[in-house]
Amino acid sequence: MNFHDLLNIILRNISFLIKTTIISTIFLFVILLLIYPLTYKSEISVLPPEQGNQSSALSSLLGDNVMSGLFYTSGKSFNSELFVQILKSRTAALFVVRKLNLKDYYGLETEVDAANYLNKQLNILITKEGIIKLNVDVTSSLIPWLLDDKDSLKRFAAVLSNSYIEALDSINKSKLSSKAKRARIYIETQLIITKAVLDSVEFRLMRFQDENKTIALPEQISAAIDAAAKLKTEIIQTEIELGFLETNLREDNQALIALRNKLAELREQYNKMQLGSKDYLLAFSDVPELGKQLSDLLRDVKIQNEVYLLLFQQYYKEKIQENRDTPTIEILDEAIPPLRKSSPKVIFSTVVGSIFIFLIFSLFVVVKEKKIILLQKEVRGD
DSSP, X not given: OOHHHHHHHHHHTHHHHHHHHHHHHHHHHHIIIIISOOEEOOOEEEOOOOTTTTSOTTHHHHOHHHHHHHHOOSSHHHHHHHHHHHHTSHHHHHHHHHHHTHHHHHTOSSHHHHHHHHHHHEEEEEOTTOOEEEEEOEEOOSSHHHHOOHHHHHHHHHHXXXXXXXXXXXXXXXXXXXXXXXXXXXXXXXXXXXXXXHHHHHHXXXXXXXHHTOOOOOHHHHHHHHHHHHHHHHHHHHHHHHHHHHTTSOTTOHHHHHHHHHHHHHHHHHHHHHHTOTTSSOOGGGSOHHHHHHHHHHHHHHHHHHHHHHHHHHHHHHHHXXXXXXXXXXXXXXXXXXXXXXXXXXXXXXXXXXXXXXXXXXXXXXXXXXXXXXXXXXXXXX
């Protein structure tokens, strides 16, 4: 059977096909208009997290590059994708379920069942700029015009979307607080160690000055002490950074490798200063013995004082970060009740449905006609 034969069959039965299609289309239209469940969506837009804005105050101690290696990977898309995975998590769904008591609303036995159902209704999109767009399907009952309040469904769609972003903010703040707590505990330990060392060197300096009646050093030696102290302070700071990161990163992490290389270079510079490299105007090995002892003690006191001050400042910043309650999410457009339903699209669905109905009945007619033709051939004995 060629195309010409198919066309002839359809034209012979066109009256039947048109009548059947019209009746079926009217029936489909009534179902979509009056019986089919309605779906409402309310979209909320969230700006991508800025690089480094999520890290705790320890970033000023460790440096932005190190902290980005510890907490985040650069790029807005990656950060947005991280937020998306949090939003898709069971933890986020459970937050919304408990906040809105959805277990009873959905009529399910457990909160986990409600969370799993809610996740299936969740729709998330990331734009090329990294903006997150989120909405949740809210579906009515059958015969919605009789059983449901449309305004309530619209408001509920907005509440669901906004609640998901509240869940993201809550989880994010909890994780940041946990990171700040780890950093605060680590710095607290370093503070105790540094304070003990500082007390020890201050006592030795005081006793040395008392025994030898020495109070000050020549200006040139004092300048060298300041330079050495700054270098040594940076070495100790880098060692503290390295100690913290080694407990949080893998051995092959680029930030960790870069920090180790930096520490090696700093130690090399400090050793040159100690051994009298020609790169320095005055080496401590050239200072008379009594002055050398005094310069060593003064340098150690200055170093420990600077390190202690730095750690002390960071300690309180971490405590603030640990207990802060400021929002971590920037909302671009808050979810509001939608003006109209998202589905079903009655006119569009009716037109598409009528086309499919016509094609299905056409296929039925063609198959029927083909069977009749074959049966006639068998009767004739062809």
